[in-house]
Amino acid sequence: MGRDRCSGQPWLASNAHPNGHECAKGAATLHHGFPNAAHQLSTPHSDPEEETKMWLFGKGAEERPGRHAHGATHHEAHLDAVEAAWLGLSVGTHGHRHLRGIGKCGPRRWPKSRLYVSHGKRRGGRSRPDESLPDRGEALPGAWGPGLQPLRKVGSASGTMLLRAAWRRAAVAVTAAPGPKPAAPTRGLRLRVGDRAPQSAVTADTTSAPEAGPVLRPLYMDVQATTPLDPRVLDAMLPYLINYYGNPHSRTHAYGWESEAAMERARQQVASLIGADPREIIFTSGATESNNIAIKGVARFYRSRKKHLITTQTEHKCVLDSCRSLEAEGFQVTYLPVQKSGIIDLKELEAAIQPDTSLVSVMTVNNEIGVKQPIAEIGQICSSRKVYFHTDAAQAVGKIPLNVNDMKIDLMSISGHKIYGPKGVGAIYIRRRPRVRVEALQSGGGQERGMRSGTVPTPLVVGLGAACEVAQQEMEYDHKRISKLAERLIQNIMKSLPDVVMNGDPEHHYPGCINLSFAYVEGESLLMALKDVALSSGSACTSASLEPSYVLRAIGTDEDLAHSSIRFGIGRFTTEEEVDYTVEKCIQHVKRLREMSPLWEMVQDGIDLKSIKWTQH
Amino acid sequence: MAASSRAQVLDLYRAMLRESKRFSSYNYRTYAVRRIRDAFRENKNVKDPVEIQTLLNKAKRDLEVIRRQA
Numbered sequence: 001m002g003r004d005r006c007s008g009q010p011w012l013a014s015n016a017h018p019n020g021h022e023c024a025k026g027a028a029t030l031h032h033g034f035p036n037a038a039h040q041l042s043t044p045h046s047d048p049e050e051e052t053k054m055w056l057f058g059k060g061a062e063e064r065p066g067r068h069a070h071g072a073t074h075h076e077a078h079l080d081a082v083e084a085a086w087l088g089l090s091v092g093t094h095g096h097r098h099l100r101g102i103g104k105c106g107p108r109r110w111p112k113s114r115l116y117v118s119h120g121k122r123r124g125g126r127s128r129p130d131e132s133l134p135d136r137g138e139a140l141p142g143a144w145g146p147g148l149q150p151l152r153k154v155g156s157a158s159g160t161m162l163l164r165a166a167w168r169r170a171a172v173a174v175t176a177a178p179g180p181k182p183a184a185p186t187r188g189l190r191l192r193v194g195d196r197a198p199q200s201a202v203t204a205d206t207t208s209a210p211e212a213g214p215v216l217r218p219l220y221m222d223v224q225a226t227t228p229l230d231p232r233v234l235d236a237m238l239p240y241l242i243n244y245y246g247n248p249h250s251r252t253h254a255y256g257w258e259s260e261a262a263m264e265r266a267r268q269q270v271a272s273l274i275g276a277d278p279r280e281i282i283f284t285s286g287a288t289e290s291n292n293i294a295i296k297g298v299a300r301f302y303r304s305r306k307k308h309l310i311t312t313q314t315e316h317k318c319v320l321d322s323c324r325s326l327e328a329e330g331f332q333v334t335y336l337p338v339q340k341s342g343i344i345d346l347k348e349l350e351a352a353i354q355p356d357t358s359l360v361s362v363m364t365v366n367n368e369i370g371v372k373q374p375i376a377e378i379g380q381i382c383s384s385r386k387v388y389f390h391t392d393a394a395q396a397v398g399k400i401p402l403n404v405n406d407m408k409i410d411l412m413s414i415s416g417h418k419i420y421g422p423k424g425v426g427a428i429y430i431r432r433r434p435r436v437r438v439e440a441l442q443s444g445g446g447q448e449r450g451m452r453s454g455t456v457p458t459p460l461v462v463g464l465g466a467a468c469e470v471a472q473q474e475m476e477y478d479h480k481r482i483s484k485l486a487e488r489l490i491q492n493i494m495k496s497l498p499d500v501v502m503n504g505d506p507e508h509h510y511p512g513c514i515n516l517s518f519a520y521v522e523g524e525s526l527l528m529a530l531k532d533v534a535l536s537s538g539s540a541c542t543s544a545s546l547e548p549s550y551v552l553r554a555i556g557t558d559e560d561l562a563h564s565s566i567r568f569g570i571g572r573f574t575t576e577e578e579v580d581y582t583v584e585k586c587i588q589h590v591k592r593l594r595e596m597s598p599l600w601e602m603v604q605d606g607i608d609l610k611s612i613k614w615t616q617h
Numbered sequence: 618m619a620a621s622s623r624a625q626v627l628d629l630y631r632a633m634l635r636e637s638k639r640f641s642s643y644n645y646r647t648y649a650v651r652r653i654r655d656a657f658r659e660n661k662n663v664k665d666p667v668e669i670q671t672l673l674n675k676a677k678r679d680l681e682v683i684r685r686q687a
Contacts, residue, residue, distance in 0.1 A: 220644070228644065228645075231640075231687075232682055235682045477655070572648065573644035573645065575647045575648075575651075
């Protein structure tokens with residue numbers, strides 16, 4: 001019977017399968033030997049799934065179209081079944097008759113309260129030595145639960161339904177395991193978040209502080225600093241944090257192969273968001289590293305002929321700092337000023353380009369004031385003058401549509417934690433046609449095409465890929481919603497408070513980042529007053545210093561207005577109630593602080609503050 | 618066929634909303650409920666059965682995600 005020969009021990013499986021398939025020698029043994037079937041699998045998903053499968057089933061397997069009479073669903077069911085077997089789950093599979101009644105066999109018989117584990121003689125079970133399996137009935141918190149995650153995307157509905165029941169059981173068992181459980185969600189319209197304070201998983205239950213009710217945490221309105229992980233992203237990452245922990249650069253075993261497959265799939269997801277080819281995406285540790293690679297790498301590579309770079313005054317600190325360090329190496333850098341609106345003058349850019357300019361770096365969306373630079377026009381100028389164009393798109397990727405070919409972008413930095421992905425990961429897009437040469441900053445084993453050596457962190461890049469895919473699907477919905485909320489916030493504040501200035505061009509503006517200056521109110525004191533709302537008065541990287549933001553200074557705001565600026569961030573998870581609460585508190589506190597302000601009194605009396613001669617002491 | 622799939626869709630919708638309410642984080646909870654409602658409403662008038670099935674499959678997968686993460 002097929003069942004016996006195709007046991008769940010793929011590493012022992014012979015090359016010829018009873019079903020008439022033939023495994024390519026040395027093919028990944030995760031499968032049950034469908035090297036040719038892979039080509040026949042037409043999924044509703046995009047090509048990378050196919051590529052992944054083709055990869056998994058062994059490169060170079062030729063297409064033999066006439067070979068299989070089975071459909072895609074059938075193969076996917078096998079795939080899932082194999083995965084299940086691989087993970088020690090007893091699933092009725094491989095005998096084809098089981099697949100007809102998918103969902104009707106195997107899983108239903110398993111006891112509800114346990115994590116099921118193959119115990120040998122179940123239907124379709126494997127006779128695998130039990131030493132690698134957890135003890136009967138022991139619930140490993142989360143260990144086995146999401147293990148089949150990768151197949152979720154691969155399998156069809158019917159194929160994965162087999163396992164869904166399985167996962168439900170596993171999930172029940174897992175949640176029944178001892179451990180801190182979050183408090184019941186607060187009911188009704190609670191404007192404050194009612195979560196339990198984080199507890200470490202180690203201290204189990206009674207040793208922690210006695211139940212004092214849910215700890216209230218501030219509203220989060222600082223999405224430019226970082227964003228929460230989307231639950232879908234976390235779900236995609238979990239298997240790679242638990243079971244699929246292989247190093248993607250290990251070429252000799254299944255752990256490495258599956259990690260590499262996941263990494264390549266993530267690369268494809270990132271690439272499809274920006275309209276690039278997957279080979280042009282290099283994973284890094286974040287947008288800062290990407291910016292460093294782009295600026296220092298390009299400058300140093302073309303050092304012999306090109307010695308000039310152009311950037312703007314409103315760039316992120318890492319760009320400005322990289323340029324500063326290049327200046328110390330002997331390069332010249334032009335820091336273009338911006339207009340009052342925050343947008344650069346294209347004529348100035350054209351005038352600044354010299355014959356020995358190697359790179360122009362302009363960020364797509366500013367993280368402090370939210371202005372959108374005219375990237376397409378800048379790309380046009382740069383490509384006509386044969387200068388490489390780099391853009392720091394950390395705040396823009398996944399929020400506004402970007403296409404590196406339409407906008408003629410040569411290098412682009414992407415940050416994971418700005419698009420509801422994990423922190424500690426990012427990517428850089430480096431164009432291949434025409435090829436942009438970059439000198440690697442980090443030496444090592446030549447990973448990532450030699451441009452960024454070091455083991456690629458599979459869970460993080462899987463998270464980044466998932467975040468990009470979610471962003472691509474949700475872009476329109478999010479943009480519409482965020483625009484509406486931003487409109488609401490600005491209108492409500494402006495109609496109740498006089499002397500409020502919005503920094504940045506109102507038209508070329510990403511709605512989710514609103515920077516308002518409240519005249520006659522000190523920004524820090526307003527921030528402290530708004531203690532229920534997590535806000536920022538500028539970028540997180542400059543928040544430690546007392547100086548007002550250099551971005552605000554670059555757009556020409558007065559010192560006093562620059563000191564009183566607050567940045568409101570609206571993101572995917574921001575609710576209308578949060579916005580209303582923020583508006584209400586903001587109005588209340590601004591009014592209160594203005595009441596206390598002597599400057600405000602003088603303004604009310606009609607005195608022009610600019611005309612005052614402050615006495616010298 | 619149409620009647621049963623309508624019931625199916627409604628069951629799925631209810632199940633998703635029920636599971637979403639279990640999120641302990643306010644932001645995730647409100648997002649999930651809102652997004653599910655808006656997505657089902659938006660696709661209310663889809664007629665093509667293949668497309669309907671695709672959307673249902675995606676919804677089922679998302680339901681599993683919510684079950685795991687909530």
